[in-house]
Amino acid sequence: MELYLTRHFGKPEAKTLAGYEKLGGFRTARKALTMKPEEIVAQVKAANLRGRGGAGFPAGVKWGFLPDNGRPRYLVVNADEGEPGTFKDRRLMEQDPFQLLEGILITCHAIRAKTAYIYVRGELITAARTLDAAIEEMRAKRYLGQRCMGTPVELDIFVHRGAGAYICGEETALLNSLEGKRGEPRLKPPFPAVAGAFADPTIVNNVETISAVPHIIEKGGAWFAGLGVEGDGGVRIFGVSGHVRKPGLYERPVGYNLRQLILEDCGGIRGGNQLKGVIPGGSSTPVLLPSEIDVPLSIAGLQAAGTMIGSAAIIVFDETTCVVRAMWRLARFYHHESCGQCTPCRDGCGWIEDILTRIENGRGTRADLETLEKTARGMSGTTICPLADACSMPTLAFLRKFRSEFEEHIEKQACPHGNRFVAPWEVK
Amino acid sequence: MTWNPAPRIEEKLEKILKAYPDKRAACLPALFLAQDELGWVPDDVMVWVSEKLGMPKSQVEGVATFYTMFNKKQVGKYHLELCTNISCSLCGAEQVLHALEDELGIKVKQTTEDGMFTLHEVECLATCGMGPAMQVGEVIYEELTPEKVPAIIAELRKKG
Numbered sequence A: 001m002e003l004y005l006t007r008h009f010g011k012p013e014a015k016t017l018a019g020y021e022k023l024g025g026f027r028t029a030r031k032a033l034t035m036k037p038e039e040i041v042a043q044v045k046a047a048n049l050r051g052r053g054g055a056g057f058p059a060g061v062k063w064g065f066l067p068d069n070g071r072p073r074y075l076v077v078n079a080d081e082g083e084p085g086t087f088k089d090r091r092l093m094e095q096d097p098f099q100l101l102e103g104i105l106i107t108c109h110a111i112r113a114k115t116a117y118i119y120v121r122g123e124l125i126t127a128a129r130t131l132d133a134a135i136e137e138m139r140a141k142r143y144l145g146q147r148c149m150g151t152p153v154e155l156d157i158f159v160h161r162g163a164g165a166y167i168c169g170e171e172t173a174l175l176n177s178l179e180g181k182r183g184e185p186r187l188k189p190p191f192p193a194v195a196g197a198f199a200d201p202t203i204v205n206n207v208e209t210i211s212a213v214p215h216i217i218e219k220g221g222a223w224f225a226g227l228g229v230e231g232d233g234g235v236r237i238f239g240v241s242g243h244v245r246k247p248g249l250y251e252r253p254v255g256y257n258l259r260q261l262i263l264e265d266c267g268g269i270r271g272g273n274q275l276k277g278v279i280p281g282g283s284s285t286p287v288l289l290p291s292e293i294d295v296p297l298s299i300a301g302l303q304a305a306g307t308m309i310g311s312a313a314i315i316v317f318d319e320t321t322c323v324v325r326a327m328w329r330l331a332r333f334y335h336h337e338s339c340g341q342c343t344p345c346r347d348g349c350g351w352i353e354d355i356l357t358r359i360e361n362g363r364g365t366r367a368d369l370e371t372l373e374k375t376a377r378g379m380s381g382t383t384i385c386p387l388a389d390a391c392s393m394p395t396l397a398f399l400r401k402f403r404s405e406f407e408e409h410i411e412k413q414a415c416p417h418g419n420r421f422v423a424p425w426e427v428k
Numbered sequence B: 001m002t003w004n005p006a007p008r009i010e011e012k013l014e015k016i017l018k019a020y021p022d023k024r025a026a027c028l029p030a031l032f033l034a035q036d037e038l039g040w041v042p043d044d045v046m047v048w049v050s051e052k053l054g055m056p057k058s059q060v061e062g063v064a065t066f067y068t069m070f071n072k073k074q075v076g077k078y079h080l081e082l083c084t085n086i087s088c089s090l091c092g093a094e095q096v097l098h099a100l101e102d103e104l105g106i107k108v109k110q111t112t113e114d115g116m117f118t119l120h121e122v123e124c125l126a127t128c129g130m131g132p133a134m135q136v137g138e139v140i141y142e143e144l145t146p147e148k149v150p151a152i153i154a155e156l157r158k159k160g
């Protein structure tokens, strides 16, 4: 299979401007800067490029929402990669920084933005440094500035580092954080396209979304669309982690079979163990049972299976795994990361964590299971941002699909996997 | 009392300010500048940021406390941040955490008496396929096992 997004991974020369150009880089940007912005938007629309950050909104359609009000426009690249299980954007920035920067150049011309910010998660220090160095090289060669690559297009790109808050991956929290505020999500509307960074029209897109743009402009929107499935085009980077023999990043066409990816491409389950479950799109997405993984990896394919493709982060676990403990770890994460603005989220994530702590510690009761379910249900759809759902949806799925294991914890008053403590340092 | 950094820090801040249409947007970068120098963000840094960016000190504090990466207390010379989130946990991060605690003679969230090491659990470090993972400053250790822990600590001790 030909690779596009990851074709430069493992090639150190791609990290210098000269090396990237030798590999064919910036040819597409040069072409794109002479195209009409509308033509670029039309190609991206035709490509059926769906956002790779989690929500899957069609990128070209989003770009069309910018109002013509004469205000400055911004592109903000979401590089806050923090959804547990997700590890593609870090590599895209560290291994092929110019692919992203070329994508930014083309996108900014398309949406007529003169400033782009890359909001890089604070922990990803190497990614931020790699991008900073690459941007400096582009400035020195006048690929950025008043006249990018000798054309009338004006653009500068800045790296803005986050400082440790998962919620800043949510686009409006990210914009607050970019403005130097606490990273609390904003009520929508207004959407960022209308009032985003510094209250001006702003497009927020994921690193992988923007990294795909040069390929679309090079080979055409129809070509990209044809790689994927109806309404969901191109290739994606699937990050497989957990109990497979060969975890890692796998670039595959949208619509690729999940079972084939895990059992064949990733070499199956470690130690010849039995597969127990798969979280298909990052920690916020409902778990699938082994009998449910014969599905196409597309937005619609996973929706039909009752879950979501999210950030395409596939977490695989085998028979040795305690699902109560796995869910407890996620609940603890969401509780820690809730920004606290909405009561159902702040309290709900905490209750879920507490109840799971109790059950895993062998102190759970039957009533706990009902409270767990009721709490999780009550959190949905009542909050400013979807973080509450990100905690409640996987909780409900684990509870429904592995109910007997929860019950076993309660009947035995112990973890059947022999985990005596949830975590000795955190027992409440 | 306000922080009084070296001129080169002030110059860096001046350059950062050019990236934004609003000074306050430099709040996180300014706090990072200080933390890179001092290892944490003491009270006088909050005063400095509030003066430089023209925002109330309480607002700077509100920002600094929101983000986990700003150290509100001094940390050890080596800040060990081990991911114990789901993918790393599935691959044995808890055992690695206990091995680190044993090797250092401290519990998580503590600092060794000699001030060399602080141990923290952190959330997903975005390298889940290579877990368990630990970040120490700019270095990331991957595919950790309890057996690998003593050598890593010994090496850091030797570096001093």
Ligand SMILES: Cc1cc2nc3c(=O)[nH]c(=O)nc-3n(C[C@H](O)[C@H](O)[C@H](O)COP(=O)(O)O)c2cc1C
Binding pocket: A050, A051, A052, A053, A054, A055, A056, A057, A059, A078, A079, A080, A081, A082, A083, A166, A167, A168, A169, A170, A171, A172, A204, A205, A206, A207, A209, A210, A385, A386, A387, A390
């Ligand atoms: C709690 C939460 C965390 C998120 N984290 C990220 C993230 O780390 N990276 C990302 O690109 N999108 C993240 N998103 C999605 C963004 O809000 C937004 O949809 C996305 O950046 C848009 O870009 P795209 O259309 O290219 O995917 C998150 C959303 C929520 C609700």
Ligand code: SF4
Binding pocket: A167, A184, A185, A337, A338, A339, A340, A341, A342, A343, A345, A346, A383, A384, A385, A386, A387, A388
């Ligand atoms: S749902 Fe949770 S994270 Fe989102 S705004 Fe409300 S409290 Fe904050």
Ligand code: FES
Binding pocket: A084, A085, A086, B083, B084, B085, B086, B087, B088, B089, B123, B124, B125, B126, B127, B128, B131, B132, B133
């Ligand atoms: S879960 Fe540990 S790096 Fe992602």
